[in-house]
Amino acid sequence: MTKVPGRARVLVVDDEMHLRLYIAAVFETAGYETATARDGEEGFHKAFEWKPDLVSLDLMMPNQGGIRLFQRLKADGELKKAGVLVVSAIGGEAFRHSLSLVRSGMLSNDGGPLPDVDGYVEKPPSPEALLQEAARILEAKGATAQGALTQNIDAEH
Amino acid sequence: MSEPQHILLVDDEDGIRKVLGLTLADRGFTVHAAENAEKGLALFRELKPTIVITDIKMPGMDGLELLRTIKAEAQGDHGHDAEVILITGHGDIDLAIQGIKLDATDFVTKPISDDALDIALRRASERLNMRRAIREHTQELERLVEQKTRQLLAAERLAAIGQTVAGLSHAIKNMASGLEGSIFLLGKGLEMDRRAYLEQGWEMLQANVEKIKNLSLEMLRYAKPEALKPTLCDPALPAREVTELLQLKAKAAGVELSLSQPPDMAPVRLDAEALHRCLMNLVGNALDACQAAGFGPDAPGGQVRLAVEPVPGGGVRYSVSDNGCGLDAEAKSRLFTAFFSTKGEGGSGLGLMTTKKIVEEHGGTIAVTSEKGSGTAFDVVIPGQGELNV
Numbered sequence: 001m002t003k004v005p006g007r008a009r010v011l012v013v014d015d016e017m018h019l020r021l022y023i024a025a026v027f028e029t030a031g032y033e034t035a036t037a038r039d040g041e042e043g044f045h046k047a048f049e050w051k052p053d054l055v056s057l058d059l060m061m062p063n064q065g066g067i068r069l070f071q072r073l074k075a076d077g078e079l080k081k082a083g084v085l086v087v088s089a090i091g092g093e094a095f096r097h098s099l100s101l102v103r104s105g106m107l108s109n110d111g112g113p114l115p116d117v118d119g120y121v122e123k124p125p126s127p128e129a130l131l132q133e134a135a136r137i138l139e140a141k142g143a144t145a146q147g148a149l150t151q152n153i154d155a156e157h
Numbered sequence: 158m159s160e161p162q163h164i165l166l167v168d169d170e171d172g173i174r175k176v177l178g179l180t181l182a183d184r185g186f187t188v189h190a191a192e193n194a195e196k197g198l199a200l201f202r203e204l205k206p207t208i209v210i211t212d213i214k215m216p217g218m219d220g221l222e223l224l225r226t227i228k229a230e231a232q233g234d235h236g237h238d239a240e241v242i243l244i245t246g247h248g249d250i251d252l253a254i255q256g257i258k259l260d261a262t263d264f265v266t267k268p269i270s271d272d273a274l275d276i277a278l279r280r281a282s283e284r285l286n287m288r289r290a291i292r293e294h295t296q297e298l299e300r301l302v303e304q305k306t307r308q309l310l311a312a313e314r315l316a317a318i319g320q321t322v323a324g325l326s327h328a329i330k331n332m333a334s335g336l337e338g339s340i341f342l343l344g345k346g347l348e349m350d351r352r353a354y355l356e357q358g359w360e361m362l363q364a365n366v367e368k369i370k371n372l373s374l375e376m377l378r379y380a381k382p383e384a385l386k387p388t389l390c391d392p393a394l395p396a397r398e399v400t401e402l403l404q405l406k407a408k409a410a411g412v413e414l415s416l417s418q419p420p421d422m423a424p425v426r427l428d429a430e431a432l433h434r435c436l437m438n439l440v441g442n443a444l445d446a447c448q449a450a451g452f453g454p455d456a457p458g459g460q461v462r463l464a465v466e467p468v469p470g471g472g473v474r475y476s477v478s479d480n481g482c483g484l485d486a487e488a489k490s491r492l493f494t495a496f497f498s499t500k501g502e503g504g505s506g507l508g509l510m511t512t513k514k515i516v517e518e519h520g521g522t523i524a525v526t527s528e529k530g531s532g533t534a535f536d537v538v539i540p541g542q543g544e545l546n547v
Contacts, residue, residue: 016331018361022338025354029345060327089330124334127341 008138009033011052013043013069014087015061019123023056023087026127027134040064044072052082053141054134057117059088059095074115083137085119087130095120162282163206166190167197167223168244169215177210177269184278194218198226205237208262208281212244213252220244221252224259238288240281244269328372335365375507385428385518392425392473392539393418393465395433399440400463412447412459414440419466425473426542431515432475436463438508439477439535446481446533471541472521478534484527492525512537 010027014020015038024034035050037043041064047055055073059066066086073079088095099117118140119133164186168174174190181188189204191197194211195218201209209227213220224241231238243256243264253264262284263277342358345351400416407414443461452459461479468474484492488499493513516523519539527533 016334018335018338018365019331021357021361022334022341025338025342025345025357029349089327123330124337126337 007031007033008054009035009050009052010054010056010134011035011037011043011046011050011082012056013037013040013061013066014056014058015039016058019058019087023125023130026130027056030131032134040066040069040072043069047073047079047082048076051078053138054083054085056085056087056130056134059086059090070117071114081141083118083134083141085121085130085133085137086117087121087123087125089123091122095122161185161187162208163187163189163204165197165201165204165206165209165211165239167192167194167209167211167215167220169193169212173212173244173267173269177274180271180274181210194220194223197223201227201239202230202237206239207285208240208242208278210242210244213249213256214246221256221259224256224261228260240284242277242281325372325376328368332365332368332372335361335368339365372507375511385431385515387426387428387519389424389426390429391422392427392432392467393422395429395436396463396465396475398433399436402437403440403444407444407461409454410444410448410459411452411454411457412444412461413457414444414461415463417462417464422465422467422473423471425471425539427473427519427539428515431519432539435512435515435537436475436477438512439475439537442508443477443479443481443533446479446483449482450480450530452481468538468540473539473541475537475539476534477537478532480532483529483531483533484525485529489525489527493523 010024010032012020012023012027012034013036014023020036020038024036028034035046035052037046039061043055043057044064046052055069057066057069066088070084070086073082073084086095118137121129121133162185164181166174166178166181166188167190168177169192171192174192178188178190186208189200189206191200194215197209197211198218200206209223211220211223218226220243224243227239227241240262241256241260243253243261245253245256245264245266247266249266256264262281265273265277339358339362342354342361344358346353346355346358396416396418400414404414440461440463444459447459447461450459459480461477461481464474464476464478466474466476484499493509513523516537516539521537521539523538524536525533526536
């Protein structure tokens with residue numbers, strides 16, 4: 001897999017096949033490169049091999065859930081550079097509350113506290129919310145936010 | 158008091174009956190007199206007076222026996238209670254005390270003074286009022302309890318529906334995401350002329366519409382249970398229908414679906430349509446369990462057996478068994494609760510709960526035996542109705 005220069009990579013991790021297809025298609029049609037994974041374990045391996053710029057992450061998944069994957073990504077010297085966008089059925093308020101509980105009780109592997117997730121979209125995610133949140137995260141990270149993306153959003157509105 | 162109270166006066170002495178009778182009539186009572194306890198009891202049963210005044214010492218049945226009989230009969234279902242005032246001779250204080258122990262209202266000593274009589278009558282009327290008040294209060298309490306119980310049941314039902322919705326939120330959000338996704342893919346497919354997006358979007362739309370349809374219909378059934386319409390019918394009928402309907406699905410899943418039914422089963426009183434739904438659920442689950450165990454079109458060997466047989470007393474037993482994936486202890490214990498499903502996205506968690514409800518509304522029972530990895534068997538017994546055995 002060779003990285004096309006200028007195209008940001010999004011790894012979509014969700015146990016629901018339809019959501020994987022949908023979210024991947026949203027990023028794909030906006031000009032991103034995409035890959036998908038079904039759970040935290042698969043997600044970590046794909047991330048390790050493929051080095052995404054952004055991971056779109058479902059929290060409640062069988063086998064290895066999203067929080068554990070988030071923790072593993074942040075513990076990896078290379079992978080922690082990737083932005084993490086949580087896409088979850090848990091409502092915004094409840095999400096932030098449980099996340100702060102989880103973070104307060106959990107340290108990243110280098111001993112520091114677990115950082116906050118970079119962005120959050122509640123299910124059902126709208127294409128606009130996904131793209132805007134992704135662009136914001138990538139811009140903040142200084143990564144090349146996809147040029148085609150902004151054009152695409154402009155074209156749709 | 159609006160209408161005159163009836164008093165039964167029992168005394169073997171002519172003179173007392175006459176004088177006391179006049180005194181009581183003078184106070185506005187309607188008086189019925191009897192010269193012995195036997196006649197008095199007959200009059201009491203016939204006229205149901207609210208107050209009885211009786212002498213204690215009489216030939217034959219005495220006043221205490223009359224008192225005891227009246228109080229004992231008042232305990233019965235159609236018993237009528239009354240205030241009983243005893244007339245005692247001078248020095249009969251022991252008898253009077255016995256009388257009070259037997260729940261006599263009061264006693265008056267011969268010769269009867271107007272004052273003593275008035276006190277006894279007033280006490281009788283107070284006790285009558287008190288008893289009426291207690292009776293009314295009890296009835297009011299019973300009415301309140303019934304009303305509150307009804308409200309409680311309604312509240313519980315509402316809570317159950319609320320819980321239903323909360324429990325389903327994850328499934329609903331996933332379905333909504335599926336719909337969003339279908340629209341997005343179909344839109345992009347059209348816009349970019351990409352057949353792959355169109356096909357994915359179309360498949361996604363179909364799958365999610367099907368999920369939403371099934372879930373909403375089942376919730377409707379759960380929220381508004383239709384009253385059962387039991388009729389005398391062939392109990393094997395729903396089993397035959399279900400076997401026929403699911404035969405194709407079974408074949409496609411590499412499962413052999415068989416039905417065994419004895420010839421000429423006696424009719425059973427049941428709601429065949431509701432039982433059809435139950436068996437659909439059970440057989441459908443059994444097919445899913447075979448699939449989960451790895452049986453399929455290329456890996457035949459799955460077996461689902463549906464058996465119908467009579468049970469003593471004019472009822473019917475349906476058994477559905479499979480050699481599928483089986484259930485662990487935890488799944489078994491939560492099987493009949495709302496929104497518990499072993500099928501992940503595939504199950505609403507309402508099927509078995511609805512099945513149990515229908516079976517129980519028939520007065521029947523449902524039981525499950527299962528081992529993880531070696532199949533599951535459900536046993537539904539619908540009892541016969543007494544009238545069919547006569």
